Amino acid sequence: MTRPGERFTPLQRVLHWMMAAMVLAMLFIGIGMVSTLQPRFLVLIAIHKPLGIAILTLALLRLGVRFYRGAPPLPADLPWWQTAGAKASHVLLYTLLIVMPLVGWSMLSAGGYPIMLYGPIYLPQIMPHSDALYAVLRGAHTALAYLFFATILLHIAAALFHALVRHDRVFPSMASWRT
Amino acid sequence: MTEPPNTAFKLGARSIGALAFIALVVGAAAAAFAYTAGWFSPDRLTPEKIVDALSRRGGNPLGHRRNHAKGVCFTGEFEANGAGTRLSTAPMLAAGHYPVIGRFAIAVGDPDAPDVTGRVRSMAVRIVAPNGEEWRSGMNDIPVFAVSTPRAFYELTLAQDINPATGKPNPAALQSFIGAHPESRPFFEWAKTAPWTTSYADETYNSLNAFRFVDAAGESHLVRWSMQAAEPPHQVAGAALAGLGPDFLAADLKQRLAEGALSWHLVVTLAAPGDPSDDATKAWPSDREHVDVGTLVVQHAQDEADGPCRDYNYDPTILPPGIRPSDDPLLAARASAYAASFDLRSAEAADYPRTPPSPGGAR
Numbered sequence: 001m002t003r004p005g006e007r008f009t010p011l012q013r014v015l016h017w018m019m020a021a022m023v024l025a026m027l028f029i030g031i032g033m034v035s036t037l038q039p040r041f042l043v044l045i046a047i048h049k050p051l052g053i054a055i056l057t058l059a060l061l062r063l064g065v066r067f068y069r070g071a072p073p074l075p076a077d078l079p080w081w082q083t084a085g086a087k088a089s090h091v092l093l094y095t096l097l098i099v100m101p102l103v104g105w106s107m108l109s110a111g112g113y114p115i116m117l118y119g120p121i122y123l124p125q126i127m128p129h130s131d132a133l134y135a136v137l138r139g140a141h142t143a144l145a146y147l148f149f150a151t152i153l154l155h156i157a158a159a160l161f162h163a164l165v166r167h168d169r170v171f172p173s174m175a176s177w178r179t
Numbered sequence: 180m181t182e183p184p185n186t187a188f189k190l191g192a193r194s195i196g197a198l199a200f201i202a203l204v205v206g207a208a209a210a211a212f213a214y215t216a217g218w219f220s221p222d223r224l225t226p227e228k229i230v231d232a233l234s235r236r237g238g239n240p241l242g243h244r245r246n247h248a249k250g251v252c253f254t255g256e257f258e259a260n261g262a263g264t265r266l267s268t269a270p271m272l273a274a275g276h277y278p279v280i281g282r283f284a285i286a287v288g289d290p291d292a293p294d295v296t297g298r299v300r301s302m303a304v305r306i307v308a309p310n311g312e313e314w315r316s317g318m319n320d321i322p323v324f325a326v327s328t329p330r331a332f333y334e335l336t337l338a339q340d341i342n343p344a345t346g347k348p349n350p351a352a353l354q355s356f357i358g359a360h361p362e363s364r365p366f367f368e369w370a371k372t373a374p375w376t377t378s379y380a381d382e383t384y385n386s387l388n389a390f391r392f393v394d395a396a397g398e399s400h401l402v403r404w405s406m407q408a409a410e411p412p413h414q415v416a417g418a419a420l421a422g423l424g425p426d427f428l429a430a431d432l433k434q435r436l437a438e439g440a441l442s443w444h445l446v447v448t449l450a451a452p453g454d455p456s457d458d459a460t461k462a463w464p465s466d467r468e469h470v471d472v473g474t475l476v477v478q479h480a481q482d483e484a485d486g487p488c489r490d491y492n493y494d495p496t497i498l499p500p501g502i503r504p505s506d507d508p509l510l511a512a513r514a515s516a517y518a519a520s521f522d523l524r525s526a527e528a529a530d531y532p533r534t535p536p537s538p539g540g541a542r
Contacts, residue, residue: 028215034519035217035225037329037512042496042504045514111521112491114313120500122311131490135526149212153205160204164197 056101107137226519238289242531250284252486263472267392268501303493318384324459329512374414
């Protein structure tokens with residue numbers, strides 16, 4: 001039986017796992033669509049934009065919940081560098097969850113593209129139309145995507161390390177659903 | 180998961196197995212990502228490959244569109260007559276005036292190519308509705324497209340590779356492409372025999388790809404469209420263009436616009452059952468229903484280097500609600516390749532200065 005405060009709240013756990021699926025789908029859609037000329041290009045890009053905005057919305061909600069509800073403490077015996085790495089990687093993940101969709105939205109604005117979400121729903125332009133700005137943001141969108149994927153791999157490796165090697169309370173704090 | 184935390188952590192045999200499992204999970208995820216990116220599929224036809232091939236057709240394309248590299252911007256408006264509203268809910272088909280930023284171009288890879296080398300001419304438009312919906316379209320003055328698939332387009336582009344020894348493409352490569360692609364013959368027949376004109380203004384530009392118009396009842400109509408010049412075509416033999424200057428098309432356009440606006444009728448052609456939706460090499464019979472949905476009025480021309488069309492990507496899949504791409508495989512390929520070309524040239528903007536140096540000015 002886990003004691004209260006040892007796990008993330010149910011809302012935090014739901015948000016985490018839902019967004020994990022969304023973000024992984026997003027990264028695979030992104031890298032897949034820029035490397036294909038097949039008809040699926042149009043399908044993928046039509047999913048990519050609204051999914052990105054959904055992630056941005058949920059990330060802001062999640063950041064609010066994180067400030068309000070906090071997180072279970074890391075094990076006290078964790079080496080200092082692992083504690084520091086855990087904190088830094090979570091700051092980076094939250095940052096990317098919010099920055100990636102904003103860079104994508106800004107990039108489309110700077111590129112002079114209409115930002116059609118679904119049917120008649122359009123987003124406003126948040127950057128001036130500028131090829132120089134577009135080039136910087138377009139490059140950043142790809143570079144940050146690789147950074148995001150690499151950080152997620154590190155996050156998965158660390159979670160499994162806690163679960164399978166250290167056998168501590170970190171993994172169940174997010175993964176356990178037992179009452 | 181209720182056991183106490185392992186405070187006396189030691190790397191035993193079980194832990195080594197666990198670490199191997201973690202490495203496997205992470206490695207498999209990375210491999211799936213690399214596979215999706217195409218890093219294990221060197222034969223995959225990517226937008227980069229198409230754009231690279233398009234860039235190897237002579238001249239210095241840096242900073243320019245990789246196809247239809249030489250062009251001129253225009254501005255004007257689309258005056259919809261309302262006749263299109265029974266076919267599509269696109270907001271710019273409702274009677275009214277909508278601003279347009281467009282571009283005329285020749286289908287070459289070299290942005291400095293003489294205009295006489297542009298057998299195919301194009302018109303691109305970006306029609307904007309009040310709520311920001313956009314209809315972008317890139318149309319050519321040809322009756323049918325040269326190819327029906329992205330792969331064939333790539334092969335055709337490779338067949339036009341410049342041989343560094345001669346500075347020209349290898350004619351045998353084009354002959355062998357045509358031999359292998361019977362569907363391309365109507366296009367090459369047109370290229371060989373069709374008359375030319377000496378102006379962008381008297382050409383008719385065709386969407387070639389099919390699209391779906393969706394009406395208010397949700398009914399979808401398979402269509403193609405054309406910008407039909409109000410100006411009657413002044414047709415001449417190709418040889419008649421030999422004496423014209425390298426930039427005669429832009430010069431002619433500016434001269435005509437100095438005297439007054441030019442106009443085109445936007446005519447939508449409705450398919451009959453059985454007309455191909457996915458093959459731009461096949462013309463539809465001429466007796467199909469045509470609907471004139473409005474007039475494009477071109478008012479001003481601007482050099483591209485500083486012009487309003489420069490930083491727009493005329494991706495034909497940027498469509499308003501009420502218009503959708505058909506199943507023509509060229510449409511997704513155009514969207515993907517145009518985006519790659521736009522990404523490249525945006526990053527190369529320094530190679531295409533905005534204010535062209537004044538002729539004869541100090542270096």
